[in-house]
């Protein structure tokens with residue numbers, strides 16, 4: 001069985017954020033999309049090069065970092081919760 005593995009380049013090209021003009025209010029109400037907050041959806045991203053894994057808490061991220069990177073460095077974390 002093949003495992004499909006997606007990766008992102010460590011540097012992504014930036015572009016201006018544009019207003020979403022294609023999603024209708026009805027689609028939003030039907031649950032295809034929703035507005036969330038840092039309290040509802042905590043996001044902590046391991047920003048070590050080529051990792052970019054996403055975790056629901058700083059503790060989970062640090063556990064991953066220790067196990068997978070053999071590091072207790074607490075920098076290079078992207079989050080909107082702190």
Ligand SMILES: [Zn+2]
Pocket residue numbers: 046047048051052053064065068069
């Ligand atoms: Zn990582």
